[in-house]
Amino acid sequence: MKQYSSKRSIQILADLLRQSGIADIVxxxxSxxxxxxxxxxxxxxxxxxxVDERSAAFVALGMAKSLGRPVALSCTSGSASVNYYPAVVEAFYQNVPLLLLTADRPADYVDLFDGQTIRQKELxxxxxxxxxxxxxxxxxxxxLYNLRTVTTAIEICNEKQGPVHINVPLSEPLYELVDEVGPIPQVEFHRKKKQYKIAPSVIAGWN
Incomplete structure (x- = not known):
């Protein structure tokens, strides 16, 4: 029997990824x-x-570039997320769609010098x-907020063809499971991609 996370934010996130057509997650x-x-x-x-976040991010970068569609990444809290940064920079300048899903500790843990707790918001x-x-x-x-936020993030990732970050604060318990997921609204995603136009003078210089 399949079991799912009891966290509603994760249920919403997963369902909207599925609805949008994102199928690959590194x-x-x-914890x-x-x-x-x-x-x-x-x-x-x-x-x-x-296991290694830096390697994971570059694998996802290569997958997204090869597939021509967004690939999602998921890591734990703290310095793990910072290890994504080299691949994020590459994705930003190469226009490769990555959706970065970083788990975080609750906001009131930040700046208390608790383990694996850094300023991940807007990282x-x-x-x-x-x-x-x-x-x-x-x-x-x-x-409602999470539905709108995840929808917006996915649409931007598709349209801009570049990295987008969703930080996901999660309080304990982390391993509580349920047998069924409650209904989640169907969303109509706009799939317009950013188009690039090369000036005729540049093309002429190549020939």
Whole structure:
């Protein structure tokens, strides 16, 4: 019997990834992103486990470039997410669509010198086309906010053909599972891609 994460934010995230056509997820397993790893692996995605985050990000970069469509990445909290940065920069300047899903500790843990807790919000702001943060399940209006935020992030990743970051704060318990997922609205995604035009004078110089 399949079981899924009880975290509603993860349920929404996974369902919208599926609806948008994102099928490939490179996961660097850890404790804080366990809800993502468990849920994604049980939800029909092509999941690839690569422990080293820097290597995982470059594998995802190559996959997205080869496939011509977004590939998602998932890692645990803290310095793990920083290891994505070299590949994020490459994706930004090469116009390769990566969707970065970083698990995070709750916001009130930040700057308390707790282990694996850094300032992850807007971590990739300088080299991404969007840097978003989800709300936790018990926050006001979390469901609607997360639906809109994930939808926007995926659409930007598709349209801009570049990296987009979604930071996902997760409180314990992290391993609580459910047998069924509640209904999630169907979303109509806009799939327009950024088009590049090369000036005729440049083309003439090549010939």
């Amino acid at each position: 996961i660097s397993p850890g 804080r992103n366990a809800p993502m790893a468990i849920h994604f692996s049980e939800s029909g995605f092509n999941c690839y486990s690569i 990739f702001r300088q080299h991404s086309y969007g840097d978003f943060q989800l709300k936790e399940d018990d926050d006001a209006d979390a469901e």
